[in-house]
Amino acid sequence: MADLLLELFSEEIPARMQKRAAEDFKKVVTNGLVDAGVTYESAAAFVTPRRLTLSVTGLVEKSPDVVEERKGPRVGAPDKAIEGFLRGAGVTREDLVTRDDKKGEIYVAIIERPGRLAADVIAEVVETTVRNFPWPKSMRWGTGSLRWVRPLHSILSILSNKEGALIVPIEIDGIVSGDTTEGHRFMGAGRFAVTSFEDYEAKLKANFVMLDPVERADVIWHAATNAAFAVGMTVVEDKALLAEVAGLVEWPVVLMGDIAEDFLGLPPEVLTASMREHQKFFSVRNPKTERVEKFIIVANRETADQGATILAGNQKVLFARLSDAKFFWENDLRVSLDDMAAKLSNVTFHNKLGTQAERVERIAALAREIAPMVGADADLAFQAAKIAKADLSSEMVYEFPELQGLMGRYYAQHAGLPQEVANAYEQHYSPLGPSDDVPSEPVSVAVALADKIDTLAGFWAIDEKPTGSKDPFALRRAALGVLRLVLDNEVRTSLNKSFRLAFVLNRLGILSQNAYSDGIGGLATMRLKQIADIEFGIKIICAVDGILILVNEERLSNNNNTVASMDENFRNDEIDLLSFFHDRLKVYLKDKGVSHDVIDACLEMPNNDDLTLLVNRANALQEFMNSDDGANLLQGYKRAANILKAEEKKDGVAYEGEPDVKFATDDVERALFAVLEVEGGAISTAIEAEDFAAAMAALARLRQPIDAFFEGIQVNADSAIVRRNRLCLLNRIREIMHRVAIFSKLQG
């Protein structure tokens, strides 16, 4: 048994790549060893800014001998065939034995592969690993051709057992392996040799290097929270920052400093963003004042002055940074939100879709339309949408884009706007992901829906739809956001209606960008600014399109530019966008236990652009289909549908007439008539009332009579009148069930 210690010592490895690199190092090397028959007991990888280290214990010192038997040609085969086999197997005639096989006696080559020394395998595996390491970005340096994340300086590679340690000789691009390394860049005492992992770890520590990133993170967090606790404060938790900072130091030293009084009036998020982004400081919060009042830095060394110079330097840099932030904040507060919003006319949203200002006009018009459907005040929603993007032109958001929305909330509060408006500012970007919170305040919901629907309609209109894995404008996320906003808030709305408005507004917007002359663009823009009704918008588009045809510009449609044809274009856009939503909905509901065929069965029902209705129907149907009655009724439905299909095809007629109970010949048949009469009415009433549970209950009551009918009745009766009547009765079953969902879409 032997232990292996490997260290690849380089210039500073980017913090964000370290964790993955350590995992890859362990995986690639141990896989390589095992593939070559060198097995081991345990392996652990470590990383610091300057080294990747792997410790493997319990290695076999030699891979096992392997004997392989390979079947060859039959005895007596032509010499040529036998020689070819010998060459292929790499053996001589003496290594062949003969065996009985189904085909008769054949030659078998006995290939012996003696085990290899672990050291030889290690040398090979390390070289391959270094030459093919999966760095996200790598580089060359000097005159060499080797690639590494930053220049690689030395390789430590020792194999040790009870008798001692030996260097595993490796040479890669002029770097010769050895048994030495060095400690901390500034505090360490030059190069030193090591004999084992324990020795290595201990000597590193003596030379001011903490090898294990987990230990460094622990030490940092412990020291930081202690320092904060000592002054009655808490460190604002930030796991990503902790991991990053642990990757920037080999010898973490935590220092705490004060944020100057001047800056304590800044929103705490601004302080945190500024300190985190630029300086990688932790924020320290005073629970009494709820302000961020101190900061924590993690230095990479101890100094004779206990870090005083380092702290002073950092404090000075922070002072400059926060002066900037304060300058931005104060400047922003001086500008009214309306003036900020006006500046958005200089900010391009997308070169075909115009500026952020134009986009805001569209979102505001949409938000006003959507507001009543989500229980929001239309004027408040309009007001909130009008300023919802204004902070994008603020100096603070220019500097810290991640504060968008949040700064808007502060500015709106400062301006004394209604709380709903301020909240909508921050919340209208949500939900950003599947686990992000969904806003529930009506004004926020209205603006959030308007924002996302405008984005989708815009990119749909310029044909920038997601394809495969490509979704550069995050349109899937936007659609999922709409779904969750609608469903979580049980919003009842026709999406098509909102889509229509969004498409018309976006088409106008596109025209105002691309139009042939200022005059045409102006016409479109004018309309865009004061949209009251969609139809008039469409007429404007027709007019502009007509002018564009006259001047040989690109046209909007291939049809005649009539309102009717333009209307059809918009209808097609809506259908296409709605089906994108339906696809998203299938993915979303699948996780919630609703199968795709259940959704398909509901999609073809009327008002399928009302997602809440659609999902209520689908949930009820799924529950019904999970029951015995549901599964059996589906069988009955299929039987009816199959018979109908076959007979209709044979006869070349559709049996859609009214079945008449007077032609019924049997009690079972009459019972079915009766039950269809009663439950058909009940189903219609329930659907009318959107009471899907009641509709499903009524369906369940159909099951038994239908089963009984098929059991006791031959549909294809001798009498043509009776047969026709029964086929119409089957059609009645189908028609009644289709009042609930299209059962033919269901599998089972």
Next chain:
Amino acid sequence: MTEAINKPRCFQEILMRLQAYWAAQGCAILQPYDMEVGAGTFHPATTLRSLGSKPWAAAYAQPSRRPTDGRYGENPNRLQHYYQYQVIIKPSPPDLQALYLGSLVAIGVDMDLHDIRFVEDDWESPTLGAWGLGWEVWCDGMEVSQFTYFQQVAGMDCKPVSGELTYGLERLAMYILGVDHVMDMPFNDPDAPIALTYGDVFLQTEQEYSRWNFDVVDTDMLLKHFEDAEAECARILAQLADDPKTGRKIIMAHPAYDQAIKASHVFNLLDARGVISVTERQAYIGRVRALTKACADAFMLTKAAGAA
């Protein structure tokens, strides 16, 4: 205590110490390039000399113009004209990090008291078609230099690789001298009979150029200058290598590259004037990159690039 004794007293002393240090490390100490550039990297001693196989080691201060950064001299550390100190060594020596740290010691940074860190920062110049990997160097949380291993310049692989160091001189000096506003920084010896601050030297020019850059420069003329530089660059490079007058082979890579530099600076001025839209911006950058690429291709055929 050593730090106090060793501390430089003014801006020019820091520059002079860097010059002496890198001269001692064997670099040719060059003078600034005599054209307006946005960064020290544009100096042909870096852009062109980082190409080809011939070893090269040079250091120089380069006035750098960033019209959009003009603040009329009022911002404590933003200037439309400032100095970069640039070191370029090809191939990059294995101890470049140590050499760099030595330069910090030379300008008075006590390694025992400060926290020096190499923090990932990859460098890319779209107008030069260049990129490299490296770090920004932090001293007590303050970015004091850029450290880059060039991987590509003008779209060509750098073989061998050059190591490039860039010091933002004003910022570094303000830090070392403990000055809060750049204009207050002593330029020459503060005890000299005529002691000058940075503001004595540059405040007025910052004001003048800020006004000219933002509001006065004639954009129609600039647009024409851009076209002219572009055309002249192409015309130079279209000449036959054999000079009919001297009978020598003379490829005019450097005069052509001057035109690329000119186009680049004109573009920066247009940008500061706010007359370039987002879409046009990409197109202009692409045009400058095409010029640089053509000049680099021409340079590769010359002796300085190691061609026969």
